[in-house]
Amino acid sequence: MNNHFKDSRYHLARAAEHAKWGVMTEVERAKSRVRTxxxxxxxxxxxxxxxxxxxxxxxxxxxxxxxxxEEARSIVSGSRDRSNEREQST
Incomplete structure (x- = not known):
């Protein structure tokens, strides 16, 4: 029984190879027509x-x-924060 499965798998793989080859052939023809x-x-x-x-x-x-x-904004906001802290502490 196992040999039947091996044979089936072999034939299925061969069929897939042939199908792939056929599709690639057709695609190549279509590609060449489109390119021309x-x-x-x-x-x-x-x-x-x-x-x-x-x-x-x-x-x-x-x-x-x-x-x-962004750098300038962070510098300006940092100096504003420090000046606000100085005003609040005095």
Missing amino acids: MAGREPEPDHLQRVRAAVAAREEVATARAREVL
Whole structure:
């Protein structure tokens, strides 16, 4: 009985391999048709590259400005707290 299960498993694995091969063949055909219809994607021109670089630097500058602003706020609030403590103690 065990041999029947081994044989069944073998044939099932072979069927799965053949099914995978068939699907991959069909997918390759479809991919090649789509690629020929769509053509190559154009390379970004100089202006697009410059815009992308500026946008990236803008994000970095914005993040840095936020950090500096938070730092300044914490310094100002700290000095306010100390001056309030001095006023209350006098």
